[in-house]
Amino acid sequence: MTAPIISIQQVSKMFAKQPVLDQISLDVQKGEIIAILGKSGCGKSTLLNLIGGFEQPSSGQVLLDDEIVMKASKRCIMLMQNYGLLPWRSVQKNVELALEGTGLTKIERQRRAQHYLKLVGLENRLSALPSELSGGMQQRVAIARALAIQPEVILMDEPFAALDTFTRYYLQDELLAIQKEEKTTILLVTHDIDEAIYLADRIFIMSPNPGRIHRELLIRSTKPRDRSDSDFQHFREIIFNEFQFTHPQNAVEYNI
Ligand SMILES: Nc1ncnc2c1ncn2[C@@H]1O[C@H](COP(=O)(O)OP(=O)(O)OP(=O)(O)O)[C@@H](O)[C@H]1O
Ligand SMILES: [Mg+2]
Structure with missing residues (x-):
């Protein structure tokens, strides 16, 4: 196995003397998609913030390509839940802005922005303002912007939570297609x-x-996966059991 792109080594984090994360260790290989599940307040966003360099661990370390993460960088981008779009800028300008300071010329920035906006199916809305788009489209602009930077790693904190089921399915498929092409680690x-x-x-x-x-699950089945097949049900059952969904008296414990 090659060296991991991200190595989280015995990371603990305290906030106001309260331990929030305790001895987290995990490695991520280049091109992997890792999902983190857990109850509200268990420290998922904190963990992403540590990986992205927005917070520092109280002990332990996070390595990106063998280098300790000390601050945020364009190699590892956080896709924000609220999209983080500038309302007074067009769709295209929002993506171009993220490319300033990367050494690309203006023309290159324009081309790259258009390329990624096309990938997410927004080539016809380049001059629209974010307020003129649906929530799902705004989320796609945010995804295009993150991809346009061509980061090695994208951190996503509940990226599709605000979307309806169909838009979510659509964006999940788009994400898989793009990720396959770009080999981005997610x-x-x-x-x-x-x-x-x-x-x-x-x-x-x-x-x-x-x-x-608490537990690691390896999912080997090929993508795109069939949400109705037996493998999928098998993993659903394992996870539901972990959260004790199958025992009605405990069902309220999992605060989605
Ligand atoms: N900057 C901070 N200062 C103090 N406490 C914090 C800070 N950030 C997070 N916490 C606390 O750390 C714990 C974990 O928070 P975190 O946001 O990582 O949880 P989460 O798993 O992402 O939850 P959710 O699923 O609700 O988003 C919570 O108890 C939270 O109150
Ligand atoms: Mg969170």
């Missing part, structure tokens, strides 16, 4: 169990107070 936090099984090569289930890796 870490995805989600509350959606099916989304995790549909997209991920490995799923990490976290337990809370303090956040720990």
Whole structure:
């Protein structure tokens, strides 16, 4: 096995003397899609923030390509849940702006922005303002912007949570197609169990107070996966059992 692109080594994090993450260790290989599942408050966003360099661990370390992550960089991009689009800029300009300071010429920035906006099916909305788009389209602009930077790693914190089921399915397929082409490494936090099984090569289930890796699931079936086949049901059952969904008296415990 080659060296991991991300190596999380015995990472713990305290906030106001409270342990939030405890001794998290995991490696991610280049081109993998990793999903992180866990109850609200178990530290999933905190973990992504540590990987992205937005927070520092209280102990342990995060390595990106063998280098300790000390600050945020364009090699590892966070896809924000609220899209983070500038409302007064057009769709195309929003993507181009993310490419400033990368050494590309203006023409190159324009071409690259258009290329990724086409990939997410927005080539006809380049001059629209974000407010003129649906929520799903705004999310696609945010995805195009993250991809246009051509990061090695994309961190996604519940990227499709605000979308209806059909838009979500559509974007999940788009993400898989683009990821296959670009070999981007993706870490995805989600509350959606099916989304995790549909997209991920490995799923990490976290337990809370303090956040720990409780279980790792390896999903080998080829993509795109069939949400109705027996493999899919098998993983759904394992995960539901982990969250004790199958025992009605405990069902309320999982606060989605
Ligand atoms: N900057 C901060 N300062 C103090 N406490 C924080 C900070 N960020 C997170 N926490 C605490 O750390 C714990 C984990 O928070 P985190 O946002 O990582 O959870 P999460 O698993 O992403 O939850 P959710 O599924 O609701 O998004 C929570 O108890 C939260 O209150
Ligand atoms: Mg969170």
